[in-house]
Amino acid sequence: MENYDVIIVGGGPAGATLARLLPPQLRVLLLCDDRRDKPCGGLLAPDAQKALARFDLTLPKELLVDPQIFAVRTIDLVSRQQRYYQRMYLNVDRAKFDRWLLSMASSHAEIRHVRCRSVERREGGGFLVAFPGAGGSLETVSAPLLVGADGADSLVRRSLFGPARTRRYTAIQQWFPLAEGNPFYSCVFDPATSPCCSWSICKDDFFIFGGAFPPRGSRAAFEAQKKRLADFLRMDLGRPVKTEACQVLRPSRPASFCLGDGGAYLIGEAAGLISPSSLEGISSALSSAAALAASLERSRPLAAYRRATRRLRWRLLAKNLKCPFMYNPLLRRLVLKSGLTSISVREQRG
Ligand SMILES: Cc1cc2nc3c(=O)[nH]c(=O)nc-3n(C[C@H](O)[C@H](O)[C@H](O)COP(=O)(O)OP(=O)(O)OC[C@H]3O[C@@H](n4cnc5c(N)ncnc54)[C@H](O)[C@@H]3O)c2cc1C
Known part of the structure; x- marks a missing residue:
């Protein structure tokens, strides 16, 4: 041996x-x-960038994907509110x-x-x-x-x-061929289908939608939320080319x-x-x-x-301590309504 x-x-x-x-x-x-x-959003947050800096590592450009993002569009599917917040993430493969x-x-x-x-x-x-x-x-x-x-x-x-x-969720992500009109990064809240959060992100030629759901009935909740998001965005996500899932913890x-x-x-x-x-x-x-x-x-x-x-x-x-303001529907509604720390985004014309 x-x-x-x-x-x-x-x-x-x-x-x-x-x-x-x-x-x-x-x-x-x-x-x-x-x-x-590994199913993942593939976003390197400032803390991850700092950790790499501490190792004196620089990121090869081949690891980056298109597009790089400057804001997250936060969407509440129940109250149908949305706001944009600045984010300094690197979008990687x-x-x-x-x-x-x-x-x-x-x-x-x-x-x-x-x-x-x-x-x-x-x-x-x-x-x-x-x-x-x-x-x-x-x-x-x-x-x-x-x-x-x-x-x-x-x-x-x-x-x-x-x-x-600790709390355990099933994270499910689907990849769709990128269609016109969907290159954005969003964070989605929908207490009707999950007490946790979901996200969408584009990576080169793909649009990814994923979320974390209570393990029991996770797939049905994912499908229901995907439909609610597509209705809200008035967007047809198309047929997924890949579905992936894993466990995720919330200490x-x-x-x-x-x-x-x-x-x-x-x-x-x-x-x-x-x-x-x-x-x-x-x-x-x-x-x-x-x-x-x-x-x-x-x-x-x-x-x-x-x-x-x-x-x-x-x-x-x-x-x-931050979670109630993100995950409690009433507090989230107040935060989104107040517009605190949000940025106003001018939609592009034609
Ligand atoms: C859907 C989703 C999206 C996420 N998005 C982000 C994000 O955008 N940014 C971010 O910072 N974090 C994100 N996270 C969290 C992040 O992915 C994890 O916290 C991070 O990957 C943890 O790294 P790790 O090395 O501890 O474990 P992992 O990345 O999970 O790596 C574990 C490795 O061990 C291997 N392994 C498992 N079991 C065995 C075994 N028995 N034998 C041999 N090998 C094994 C696995 O295949 C894997 O390669 C996300 C998590 C999920 C679920």
Whole structure:
């Protein structure tokens, strides 16, 4: 059986960043199931841009998609109000972004493009990790340190620490061929179909509509909301060319986060680190990976990791204070009516 110093499960922004930042003398194995692209808006918020700046990384222009955006159109489908707010996001191709981060990790870690099947604590310490090997049979490897960077539905978290103790939604996104009249970025609220939010965004030749819905009946709620949005916009979205779905978390209290214990650590969304207001999670994935990489060099890594992520965790919880103004229908109606911090947009003529 092969032994490693560290095994990382998941090669998204969190796992790829951790692998890149670990000391080169460590023998690192990164398991990444990349058969399907991560469903995502692919917007790099200012916090994610700052995290990349801290790594002294610049973004190759091939990762950008058309168009770049300056405002979000916020739509309330129940009150039929809408406002525009300035946003400073970068619109990127999420699959290319992940591959770019992973390519920088390849000289630091052995990368296997497989789905991890099981993880377990080993008697006497360390971990056993199983995944499909060369001939299709299960291969088992071991390491004293295990990191779950495997996203919202983390196998590492479920296997070692139980189910996520936080609100969980099913995010569904559909891609449509771009038609005239739909290149805009919107944030959609529709309490008739979801207590969370939805969005639309254009990427090169595609228009994407997606949203987060309570797991039970999520597909029906998505379809109902899509129809309500199309009616509101008086727009025919056409036939989708791709439908994708995954789980998304919304932390609401300190127990929503799980950083790990006993030699197993969680980073990124596996640890519950995502904004409960905007569902922005790339910045937390990058910064928690950097925090763990630095903490593993300390004598008490878990305590150091807790300290290093304390501000991040409080900042994410503090975003819950903003939520009533976004998600409570009455307060949202008042905010939209007041026009506070909104910008007025002159529609283009003909
Ligand atoms: C629909 C949607 C839209 C979003 N839009 C945005 C946005 O515009 N901007 C933003 O900042 N955030 C956005 N987020 C949040 C953001 O996508 C996540 O918070 C972020 O990707 C978390 O990064 P991560 O590396 O922790 O996990 P992930 O990006 O989920 O990466 C986990 C990786 O692990 C792999 N994996 C999972 N299980 C296994 C396994 N058993 N074995 C091997 N590999 C495994 C997965 O295939 C994946 O490659 C969005 C989320 C959703 C659901």
